[in-house]
Amino acid sequence: MLDLKYIRNNIEFLKGILENRNAKIDLDRFEQLDEERRELLSEVETLKYKRNNASQEVGKLKRAGEDASHIIEEMGDVSSSIKAIDKKLSVIEEEIRYFQMTIPNVYHESTPIGNDDTDNILVRTWGEPAKFDFDAKPHWE
Numbered sequence: 001m002l003d004l005k006y007i008r009n010n011i012e013f014l015k016g017i018l019e020n021r022n023a024k025i026d027l028d029r030f031e032q033l034d035e036e037r038r039e040l041l042s043e044v045e046t047l048k049y050k051r052n053n054a055s056q057e058v059g060k061l062k063r064a065g066e067d068a069s070h071i072i073e074e075m076g077d078v079s080s081s082i083k084a085i086d087k088k089l090s091v092i093e094e095e096i097r098y099f100q101m102t103i104p105n106v107y108h109e110s111t112p113i114g115n116d117d118t119d120n121i122l123v124r125t126w127g128e129p130a131k132f133d134f135d136a137k138p139h140w141e
Helices: 004-009 009-019 029-065 069-102
Strands: none
Touching: 004 009, 004 029, 004 069, 009 029, 029 069
8 A cells, every 4th residue: 555645746657657557546536635635634723723722711711710601612613613524534534545545556667568467578487387187276276
């Protein structure tokens, strides 16, 4: 599985590799999801920062014997926003993980590009292939 940063930084290179492998993976969709994920992470971190500061402010107000109910109400809205964004993030991150799992590894530059096994190049052989007087079973049997 390729690293998220590697995919992000080498998107055009990976598009070429996918084309050579005849793989139908929409990396443009991956870019959209990654951008959306980054925006949501920024937004949720800002809201969490706001919530933490408000919690400290509520503590100060309560120690001073003042009313903090208006801040608590606002933070209820902020908390629900954080939960909603976290749900969106989990869906997006799941789809990004799917992309990470389906994008094939990068092949070596000396690998021949072809449509099927017939385009492979035989580099070397070792020994003689075994010949049996019976039909060999496949490895799964």
